[in-house]
Amino acid sequence: MSEIVVRPLTELAEFDQCVQLQDAVWSYDVASMVTQKVFLLASHIGGQVIGAYAGDVLAGYAMSLPGIRNGKPYLHSHHLAVLPEFRNAGVGRRLKLAQRDDAVARGIELMEWTFDPLEIKNANLNIAKLGAVIRRYKRNFYGDSVSPLHGGLPTDRIIAEWWLTSERVTKALAKEPFAGVVKGSVTVPAQIGSWKSHDAERPKAAAAQQAIANGLEQAFAQGQAVIGFEVDAEGNGKYLLGDWSEGEAR
Template sequence: MQSSQSSPGDAATAASVVIRPCATPEEFRACVEVETEVWNFDASEAVSHHIMAVAHETGGQVFGAFDGQRMIGFALAFPAIRDGHVHLHSHMAAVISAYQERGIGQMLKLKQREEALSRGIKLIEWTFDPLQTRNANFNIRRLGAVVRRYLPNFYGVSSSPLHSNLPTDRLVAAWHLDSGRVRAHIAGKAHEPGDNQRKISVPKNMNELRHADPSKAAEIQLGVRRQCQDAFEQQYTVTAFTTDENNGYFILEKNYAY
């Protein structure tokens, strides 16, 4: 749902897209339409326009990506607090399929960062599926988020066809907005891991595998879960993500400081 690639043609398309806050019932309903198109949730699982209105009113973020008058993507974040520190939890960020792979997902995230920093908020967190290598690449390599937490079956089994009845295991991306790491990644200078590292691999064809061989997909998911949980218990942090022809690789470093 969040693009990490762009090309000259993509840039021309992205140039026509405007990111701005959503503030009206009609705009919140448009967000729900995008949400439904991207995830195809049952109505009982979709975030309603009422919740988006509440997020807007109570210190969260609701940004829309507009091509002319048409909303083609959105990002939703809630105010959050942990250990006495305020941050934002970005619950959803989506771009409709016709506009994916054009840099619009990154535009939405950078707008979230800009607005949060203007209020003195230094951290945005969100969850993502560790089996989705494209999202992992975007979150870690392009944006500079780090990961230290794994949430098994966080949402319960979902009605979305994208999840194929697997447990909704999630990694928690921590985006430290004003850190040198994040500034470097946004500028295209990705972190180079040191020698004290681990690798956790994920096949790049997991979307196909979920449908073709659900038992194999579940086996891979369980293996990734166990490896991540073990690494996090030993104070490892996901700091980088790489790919080859067949796999994506989470790179973890011990006692990482940024």
């Protein structure tokens, strides 16, 4: 495999590659696609479009848009996509670190993104390896989806808050052990991906999604946050719940 080079994307031809990679990963219908012009706009209004190249092949990209939260600028990372043949090679992590480097250089403290709470690998990356915290759950956030990755389920999402220069994040990036008082947990079954992929077992996936939504929403309503994530020997994922406040991010 060629060496991976991570760099900003600025040219229309590069944005065309992003659109093609998006289609390869999600197989969206035309109405759901992010177009070349949106990638171009993101790169010109204070957002980010960052690519990971293996030779001439765009192996992955990350795209974010600028926003304002509580009167302060932040970045919303809308897309992170990696070709299947480049997964498990650290490409996603490198793209996130490139986003962080750029944001910190601009004085931005916070990056957010949504992700599917049923995706164990994504949760492990976002929470355990990057140090994000979770305090919000959004049911069917993007509406109905035809992408086979979603298995016909509602597009429920949780929102990762990545406080870029916080002690929590710097420790996670340094691979220091998780430290926090765990007051509860919510489990994602290891079989969830298989259940979503097979019509006969999809009701199991729907039931698991409902249970996870109820568990996380109840914890968030009580003022708790997801402060850690574990994967057990059987491959089950576990959201670890505890106290957290924005004061800890500073």
